[in-house]
Amino acid sequence: MNLTEHKVIEIHNVVDITQAFKSAHGYLPCDVMYEVDLTYTVGGTTVRRKRQMFRCELDGIRKRGYFMA
Secondary structure, rough: OOEEEEEEEEEEEEEEOOOHHHHHHHHOOOOOOOEEEEEEEEEEEEEEEEEHHHHHHHHHHHHOOEEOO
């Protein structure tokens, strides 16, 4: 399966879920985790979804304006 570029249109909300992750799994993740509510376009379709990601991923998305998935 090939990766596709998901162009970010808007980031609506960012919530730190690091402590919730620790409560569910019993350990802290290697980096801060966020639940990100965002709107993006992929393959001509516009989608609004909540995605869980690490801080480094979110920083890259903000810098580039897209993510690959």
